[in-house]
Amino acid sequence: MGTPEKLLEVGxxxxxxxxxxxxxxxxxxxxxxxxxxxxxxxxxxxxxxTMLVIGAALGFIFQAWTxxxxxxxxxxxxxxxxxxxxxxxVFECGVLLAGLTTIAALFHFGRFYPGxxxxxxxxxxxxxxxxxxxxxxxxLEGNGPSAEIASFLKECGADEIIEE
Amino acid sequence: MDKxxxxxxxxxxxSPGWVKDEIDCRRVTDDALRxxxxxxxxxxSLGILLALASIGLMLATLVYQFRVGxxxxxxxxxxxxGVYITNFVFWVGIGxxxxxxxxxxxxxxxxxxxxxxxxxxxxxxxxxICAGLFPLIHTGRPWLPFFLIPxxxxxxxxxxxxxxxxxxxxxxxxxxxxxxxxxxxGLIPDLATVRDRAKNRVRKFIYGILAVxxxxxxxxxxxxxxxxWQFAWLAAPLVLSVHSIVSFDFAVSLxxxxxxxxxxxxxVAGAIFSGMAMVVTLIVIMRKSFGMxxxxxxxxxxxxxxxxxxxxxxxGYSYAMEFFVAWYxxxxxxxxxxxxxxxxxxxxxxxxxxxxNVVVPQIFWSKRARNSIPVMxxxxxxVNVGMWFERFNIIVTSLHRDxxxxxxxxxxxxxxxxxxxxxxFGLFFTLFLLFIKLFPIISIAETKxxxxxxxxxxxxxx
Numbered sequence: 001m002g003t004p005e006k007l008l009e010v011g012x013x014x015x016x017x018x019x020x021x022x023x024x025x026x027x028x029x030x031x032x033x034x035x036x037x038x039x040x041x042x043x044x045x046x047x048x049x050t051m052l053v054i055g056a057a058l059g060f061i062f063q064a065w066t067x068x069x070x071x072x073x074x075x076x077x078x079x080x081x082x083x084x085x086x087x088x089x090v091f092e093c094g095v096l097l098a099g100l101t102t103i104a105a106l107f108h109f110g111r112f113y114p115g116x117x118x119x120x121x122x123x124x125x126x127x128x129x130x131x132x133x134x135x136x137x138x139x140l141e142g143n144g145p146s147a148e149i150a151s152f153l154k155e156c157g158a159d160e161i162i163e164e
Numbered sequence: 165m166d167k168x169x170x171x172x173x174x175x176x177x178x179s180p181g182w183v184k185d186e187i188d189c190r191r192v193t194d195d196a197l198r199x200x201x202x203x204x205x206x207x208x209s210l211g212i213l214l215a216l217a218s219i220g221l222m223l224a225t226l227v228y229q230f231r232v233g234x235x236x237x238x239x240x241x242x243x244x245x246g247v248y249i250t251n252f253v254f255w256v257g258i259g260x261x262x263x264x265x266x267x268x269x270x271x272x273x274x275x276x277x278x279x280x281x282x283x284x285x286x287x288x289x290x291x292x293i294c295a296g297l298f299p300l301i302h303t304g305r306p307w308l309p310f311f312l313i314p315x316x317x318x319x320x321x322x323x324x325x326x327x328x329x330x331x332x333x334x335x336x337x338x339x340x341x342x343x344x345x346x347x348x349x350g351l352i353p354d355l356a357t358v359r360d361r362a363k364n365r366v367r368k369f370i371y372g373i374l375a376v377x378x379x380x381x382x383x384x385x386x387x388x389x390x391x392x393w394q395f396a397w398l399a400a401p402l403v404l405s406v407h408s409i410v411s412f413d414f415a416v417s418l419x420x421x422x423x424x425x426x427x428x429x430x431x432v433a434g435a436i437f438s439g440m441a442m443v444v445t446l447i448v449i450m451r452k453s454f455g456m457x458x459x460x461x462x463x464x465x466x467x468x469x470x471x472x473x474x475x476x477x478x479x480g481y482s483y484a485m486e487f488f489v490a491w492y493x494x495x496x497x498x499x500x501x502x503x504x505x506x507x508x509x510x511x512x513x514x515x516x517x518x519x520x521n522v523v524v525p526q527i528f529w530s531k532r533a534r535n536s537i538p539v540m541x542x543x544x545x546x547v548n549v550g551m552w553f554e555r556f557n558i559i560v561t562s563l564h565r566d567x568x569x570x571x572x573x574x575x576x577x578x579x580x581x582x583x584x585x586x587x588x589f590g591l592f593f594t595l596f597l598l599f600i601k602l603f604p605i606i607s608i609a610e611t612k613x614x615x616x617x618x619x620x621x622x623x624x625x626x
Contacts, residue, residue, distance in 0.1 A: 023381050099341065
């Protein structure tokens with residue numbers, strides 16, 4: 001279909017029909033598509049926030065260990081675990097690990113990898129979908145016969161219906 | 165009421181969008197990818213030749229420097245840090261505006277960032293690469309940079325975690341990594357668009373690999389959006405922390421003129437100031453050369469000029485406060501440093517700095533000036549020059565006359581210093597020019613999401 005409003009409308013109506021595991025293709029994220037299609041929240045922020053804390057903790061523990069256990073050096077009687085001086089590195093370690101985790105989580109949860117669609121069998125459904133067209137995908141399993149799905153979609157006003 | 169989306173009243177679209185009204189999705193793709201799909205023009209070719217020549221000059225100088233030593237530079241005792249460190253702070257500062265535009269404006273839901281964030285973020289990555297060069301080459305034994313990394317070694321040595329020089333290592337490398345990843349993530353949907361449009365098999369293959377199988381499915385977008393926001397939340401404090409840590413290189417020392425608590429906010433404001441000026445310089449040239457005026461409109465440039473004005477005032481305030489507190493403290497060494505800045509042998513650097521950074525940007529109070537391309541281009545160049553001299557001023561004037569007059573000496577950068585400085589600009593512009601030809605210069609997907617009329621009213625089969 002050709003407009004984002006159509007996408008949201010068709011998606012919402014398919015969801016109301018009770019069909020599950022809907023998917024959609026769009027060249028840009030349309031405002032409100034998550035609710036219309038009933039998608040669950042992504043786990044990426046949770047992973048990133050966890051690693052932020054772990055990264056910061058690791059940064060602190062490492063600095064504290066080198067300064068107080070492995071090779072403690074008495075500099076003018078100052079405390080060995082001089083935590084204010086450790087803060088910048090703690091913060092940076094946390095952010096670094098959180099950033100690396102975010103991209104790794106994106107690749108994991110989104111199942112991206114270099115070579116997908118190039119070397120393997122993942123198909124690009126239609127090249128216009130990254131340009132100016134939208135699509136709603138209704139998987140056949142558990143959602144009823146394909147003829148019924150096709151006729152409902154036509155009723156909703158879809159421009160092209162492709163069955164695979 | 166969201167000012168950046170069209171407001172429909174009585175069936176008419178009222179408020180202006182950030183992209184010219186008649187543009188639809190297809191045109192965005194076509195226009196954005198035109199620089200990538202056409203052969204390089206004369207300006208680009210000339211630019212890259214000059215930039216590569218500068219890099220060549222820099223490499224020749226560096227080879228000579230590594231062989232003979234840093235005595236060929238102007239640094240001496242007491243001025244142990246000169247033009248190289250000035251360049252380091254300068255380039256890190258420039259990088260910060262890119263992250264401001266990409267991350268901080270995203271968090272504030274300022275839609276106008278969508279057209280400029282790709283260019284700005286690319287500028288950040290390249291600026292940080294240029295910046296990272298300098299700590300490596302400014303040392304006496306540049307073949308030992310691994311001394312900075314805390315790895316278990318046979319001498320059982322660790323780095324000094326209490327030193328801002330090590331904090332810099334962590335901060336700048338984190339900043340480079342996170343900025344590069346953030347930039348790449350933003351590129352993924354656009355790389356998929358390039359892949360899908362590619363007629364040439366090699367192009368399709370390469371961009372196919374780079375696009376890691378992006379298909380624009382709802383799940384893809386769901387994960388993508390969450391990850392993108394997560395990066396923005398990480399990058400925003402990162403901007404503040406990285407330049408604060410760079411300022412600590414000076415602030416945690418003892419010498420008057422450096423040991424000042426105002427440095428972290430002063431440096432961060434200065435970074436945004438100089439970075440935004442560099443963004444304006446690059447974008448003014450780029451939009452003209454590639455016909456992007458409909459996307460990166462005068463309104464965008466006006467917003468950026470307003471940021472330049474704001475940060476100019478902040479930086480001006482910081483200068484005034486430094487002088488005031490030096491006087492108010494009645495501390496003779498501190499007072500001397502500031503009198504020396506104004507009246508000593510380097511007074512021309514501070515006068516340049518004050519003129520370029522505080523006086524010149526005031527023209528942006530006038531709306532006509534903010535919207536005038538020649539004016540803003542001239543101001544942005546002035547600001548870049550002024551900010552370079554600000555860093556030079558801070559570093560050199562405090563070092564060359566510190567506590568004991570017996571320790572005083574002047575610093576004169578040699579031609580090798582200038583060759584490497586020019587080379588760093590060459591590196592930056594080479595990377596930027598290559599970026600223009602290899603990657604979409606505006607964020608296609610994000611621009612489409614803020615169009616007023618994404619689709620033409622005529623027949624569907626465009």
